[in-house]
Amino acid sequence: MTAIEVSDLSKTFQRGKRALNSVSLKIEEGEMVALIGASGSGKSTLLRHLSGLVNADKGPGRISILGKVMQQNGRIGKDARSMRSNIGVVFQQFNLVRRLTVLTNVLMGLLGAVPAWRGTLGLFTIDEKLKAMNALQRVGIVDQAGKRASNLSGGQQQRAAIARALTQGAKILLADEPIASLDPSSAKKVMKTLRRINEEDAITVLVSLHQVDYALDFCSRTIAMRDGEVVFDGPSKQLTPAFLKELYGDDSIDLISDKRRKAFKKKIAKESDLSLVAG
Ligand code: ADP
Ligand code: MG
Secondary structure: OEEEEEEEEEEEOHHHOEEEEEEEEEEEOOOEEEEEOOOOOOHHHHHHHHOOOOOOOOOOOEEEEOOEEEEEOOEEOOOHHHHHOOEEEEOOOOOOOOOOEHHHHHHHHHOOOOOHHHHHHOOOOHHHHHHHHHHHHHOOOHHHOOOEHHHOOHHHHHHHHHHHHHHHOOOEEEEEOOOOOOOHHHHHHHHHHHHHHHHHHOOEEEEEEOOHHHHHHHOOEEEEEEOOEEEEEEEHHHOOHHHHHHHHHHHHHHHOOHHHHHHHHHHHHHHHHHHHHHO
């Protein structure tokens, strides 16, 4: 089934700023796709629309999630609330409740599903707790379950947010720059965790990233945005620094890490050496 289908979606904020301009894309169930683009290109706006929280402009624009219309013609559908239970979200700013334990935060993924009175009283069943512990085990931080969320490192907090989505039973995970505030080793762990739930649970993952490096390492497909438009949608490996320069001009500098740029320059130098020899 198609997990996410967006067609001709536009969003204009007040004061006329057009954040999305006729965006169309289609992501099949089980894919792990990177969403890249410079700051201000519309990544967060697109993800917020997909999670059913923001309505787009009136017009032909439409979003379907798992075959059901979530919004069209600028109106959020009446089933959006129940559809949202299929969608887990992870943000750049760690979005756990800091003073609650990690386990309670993960259990909060169930709040859409349990009757309100149980949720408010904090009464979760043993089965629910086991499910949450199992999710923490899967993301590699089960030993942190009893700690306050505020005592976890940034990377651990992001993995707890992924565990919360697992506990929720999400079929789609939207992660908005989940590694932007992390050191490289924590970033890698978070990306590996995303890959793991994608591969083992067939959860569809759409992850926005500020730089192309992790897209190349973890996602076979990348969607690239610029000024609210999709400017590339295809195999990540096509996104060489040269091609990014074509897509983004001088802005491409921001999308490529120094390390990747240096490696690429070396490769080009080597290839031209070889062609000299061959010639
Ligand atoms: P990205 O996540 O790629 O950095 P955003 O989706 O946050 O980009 O922003 C896209 C554009 O929309 C930017 O120009 C931003 O200033 C504008 N924008 C985003 N949210 C709002 C808002 N609530 N009101 C007005 N403009 C907004
Ligand atoms: Mg953003």
